[in-house]
Amino acid sequence: MTQTINTTCPYCGTGCGVTATVDGERISVAGDADHPANFGRLCVKGSALDQVMGLEGRLLHPRVNGRRTNWDEALDLVAQKFRDSIAAHGPDSVAFYVSGQLLTEDYYVANKLMKGFIGSANIDTNSRLCMSSSVAGHKRAFGSDTVPGCYEDLEQADLIVLTGSNLAWCHPILFQRIARAREQRGGRPLVVNIDPRRTATSEIADLHLQLAPGSDVALFLGLLDALRRARKADKTFVKRHTEGLSDALAEARQWTLARVAETTGLPPHDLRRFYDLVIAHDKCVTVYSQGVNQSSAGADKVNAILNTHLYAGRIGKPGCGPFSVTGQPNAMGGREVGGLANMLAAHMDLDNAAHRALVGDFWNAPAPLPDKPGLKAVDLFKAAHDGRIKALWIMATNPVDSLPDADFVRDALKKCPFVVASDVVEKTDTNAHAHVLLPALAWGEKDGTVTNSERRISRQRPLRAAPGEARADWRIICDVAARMGFRDAFAYKHPSEIFAEHARLSGAKNGGARDFDISAHAEISAAQYDRLAPFQWPAPAGEAPDDQPKRFFADGKFFTPGRKARFIVTSFRAPAATPDAQHPFVLNTGRLRDQWHTMTRTGDAEKLAQHIAEPFAELNPLDAARLGVEAAGLVRLGNARGEVLLRAQISERQRQGSIFVPIHWTDQFAANARVAALIAPVVDPVSGQPESKAATVAAQAVAPAWFAFALTREKPAHIDAAYWALARTPGGWRIELAGLAPLADPEVFARSLFCVGDCELTALRDERAGAFRCVAAKDGEILGAFYLAPEPVAVARAWACEAFAAPSAPLALLAGQPPRDARDPGRKICVCLNVGVNTILDAIRDKSLISVEQISDATGAGTGCGSCRPEIERLLHNAAQAATV
Ligand SMILES: Nc1nc2c(c(=O)[nH]1)N[C@H]1C(S)=C(S)[C@@H](COP(=O)(O)OP(=O)(O)OC[C@H]3O[C@@H](n4cnc5c(=O)[nH]c(N)nc54)[C@H](O)[C@@H]3O)O[C@H]1N2
Ligand SMILES: Nc1nc2c(c(=O)[nH]1)N[C@H]1C(S)=C(S)[C@@H](COP(=O)(O)OP(=O)(O)OC[C@H]3O[C@@H](n4cnc5c(=O)[nH]c(N)nc54)[C@H](O)[C@@H]3O)O[C@H]1N2
Ligand code: SF4
Ligand SMILES: [Mo]
Secondary structure: OEEEEEEEOOOOOOOOEEEEEEEOOEEEEEEOOOOOOOOOOOOHHHHOHHHHOOOOOEOOOOEEOOEEOOHHHHHHHHHHHHHHHHHHHOHHHEEEEEOOOOOHHHHHHHHHHHHHHHOOOOEEEHHHHOOHHHHHHHHHHHOOOOOOOOOHHHHHOOEEEEEOOOHHHHOHHHHHHHHHHHHHOOOOOEEEEEOOOOOHHHHHOOEEEOOOOOOHHHHHHHHHHHHHHOOOOOHHHHHHHEEOHHHHHHHHHOOOHHHHHHHHOOOHHHHHHHHHHHHHOOOEEEEEOHHHHOOOOHHHHHHHHHHHHHHOOOOOOOOOEEEEOOOOOOHHHHHHOOOOOOEEOOOEEOOOHHHHHHHHHHHOOOOOOOOOOOOOHHHHHHHHHOOOOOEEEEEOOOHHHHOOOHHHHHHHHHHOOEEEEEEOEOOOOOHHHOOEEEEEOOOOOOOEEEEOOOOEEEEEOOOOOOOOOOEOHHHHHHHHHHHHHHOHHHOOOOHHHHHHHHHHHHHOOOOOOOOOOOHHHOOOOHHHHHHOOOEEOOOOOOOOHHHOOOOOOOOOOOOOOOOOEEOOOOOOOOOOOOOOOOOOEEEEEEOOOOOOOOOOOHHHOHHHHOOOOOOEEEEOHHHHHHHOOOOOOEEEEEEOOEEEEEEEEEOOOOOOOEEEEEOOOOOOOEOOOOHHHHOOOOEOOOOOOEOOOOEEEEEEEEOOOEEEEEEEOOOOOOOOOOEEEEEEEOOEEEEEEEEOOOOOOHHHHHHHHHOOOOOEEEEEEEOOOOEEEEEEEEOOEEEEEEEEEOOOOOOOHHHHHHHHHOOOOHHHHHHOOOOOOOOOOOOEEEOOOOEEHHHHHHHHHHOOOOOHHHHHHHHOOOOOOOOOHHHHHHHHHHHHHHHHO
């Protein structure tokens, strides 16, 4: 019987609705046409969700010290170790490190257990690395962590300022909503993109400001002063509803155009154009993300932006407002339950005695709640390293790859006497150091709620039964709580009971005093919860949903004690590390279109590996020339903390002096590409968020003795090479390789990759040229191919991958290039329709195409999910440019 189930995408904070069709074992996904985040559309990651549901690599049974065990033994051990540590060293000797990828219900019970029952605030989350500067900025300005606007504002605005956000790749459906509005509204909203590098998002921009890394505060101080000079103050709003303006303005006055130009490195005419655009458009939304948050001045960057919106009264109205877009699917839900070490449940404050009493009473906690904030992520791992944390439970995050100073974090786990990890996959760089592994339910199995960037709560629903012995995260936490002696407070039988409790707490003694209120759902039953449609908060009890405002602060009522918004004086501070002779480059890190974080889930999808199959360092051509780095050569980046070895990608899109490296590759997929190892553990003093976008590094060209490319059916268990990167390909794996010392015997090496015993090897050798190729076959089936050369191997990758997936002759594959009448499609730009870069370039040239629509008509590219349209735009632009020189 075919069943249709509505659920929510588990990737970015856009929170798109997904309609799954379940037919026995077969599950397919499509966009939920009725979901107000995406109205039926999905980006490439969302539409490949059915490809990441395989059980290969899943953690399906509890494990203790590497050995499979049963739940009772694992849970007893966790409870006992935590109890022992608390008894011997006090509650602050234990900690939880959790994640914005937990459901609200999981997060709620984790926080309740630590703050309410263990009696410590040592619970922090990977949101510290992600949203905490926004949380801090919101709280300073609004008195609450409130995202005021909604997605419609992006369509209704006349101007969108996208700063520190690669929306085209990181929130593709929001980007598409903007792109579509521009088509329908004759180019409105205009878009300004502020980013030190040119990205796919820049393709849509009317103006791209390639500012110096970390200089946003100066730029927005200059904007505040420009608004003042243009008399754009909303005087009534400012007078009635804000305080602290004069000090903020006094600071802004120091920022003349010349000074801003000098600090940001931007040409004065571009600055003037930017300021004039903002002055001219009252309907202005400023969207910001990690280029703002992940900074040692992150909270100040946020407040510098908020100041400009408060000044012009551009908040709480249709088509305007500051908009912090959240990264993880439940970043917002985690904030709602108070998952950060300095927050309390239901948007209450840990440093507020009345709030502590309220929550403590509500939970019936055995002792007063801790009044001292817990350790924030970076400090928490320092405490594990120096022995203060003796038992640590990590849930749904991979800190050995994502925290700054990642090698130190790995050492911290090695030193910590007791580490527990709850995960959905078995092998991760973090799990390798856990004493206990607990198998959690994954997307498509778990059951609960998430909140997206516009405060909309949607259900994730199970599509199939739990595989193996995996359990819901909330249940695992409650199982441990019960064994620690707190059975009654954690006796939930269904996630709806947790959600109802959370909703009741949000309404307790609230009456409009706090922003977060979903008490309309305080009495929700399991059946109602099953049917729950997406809704936006606030949703207080006793009021009709339609009477609720869609936006906060239209009424000018903020959540500070005097209910006024605060202007915050922000002074410009450069990133903590300044490039010097030893470390002359600023290292910028971020995301790619088709991968999700540490690739534990997306890394296994063939479709998602076709876009970019290997880690790289993108650097400016002038820097590359100076370093002697050649296209497709290797480059080593390093500093006192660590080192990575990456493929060089040379591109005008980088500023001189900046290098960009994607965050995704781990020891599971590459030899040496964990870029977080190079990030200094420097944090914003207000938010505690690390500066993940501005480390300083040395760069060096590396001249390998050999390069190689291989195709294998099985994933090799071990690869003996200085450089390698593995990716899925139809029919097996593709591997990029390079070595520093000459290969003693290429044939032996190739066989070690293929992992097959006896097979027929068709080989080509040119010992003088240092080249070798072979194709392995058995009983007519090709099992592997290997191409070695002293320079980057000229194999037509996309063509070879296709030939490897189809029945083909060893000799044809050995050539490494398509036959004369065929063409290598090139790296896949459109993975939905399977269109490569060469196919698009040929079409542009041969058919004289001049628009993305024409290219779509001719090749199909861009007609699937649409995530690739900005890249097609860029190919078109480059081709046009090439034609004029
Ligand atoms: N495909 C994909 N999408 C994702 C994710 C993923 O892993 N893959 N992860 C999700 C998560 S958790 C998050 S937090 C979001 C992140 O979404 P984004 O914040 O959009 O993504 P990033 O690539 O981390 O960084 C954004 C941009 O900040 C720029 N930047 C660096 N330094 C500065 C600076 O000083 N000033 C300014 N103005 N810009 C700067 C970088 O060049 C980069 O282009 O993405 C979410 N969506
Ligand atoms: N240098 C640098 N570092 C960064 C960033 C950057 O831009 N640059 N970005 C930072 C940001 S914004 C973020 S959000 C983090 C992300 O960093 P992480 O949170 O470390 O990355 P993920 O790969 O998402 O890790 C999630 C883990 O949880 C597992 N998992 C997935 N679903 C579930 C589930 O339902 N239950 C359980 N128990 N486990 C599950 C996955 O298999 C995976 O191991 O990285 C941060 N680190
Ligand atoms: S935009 Fe984000 S939430 Fe929507 S389908 Fe893509 S990854 Fe999923
Ligand atoms: Mo994030």
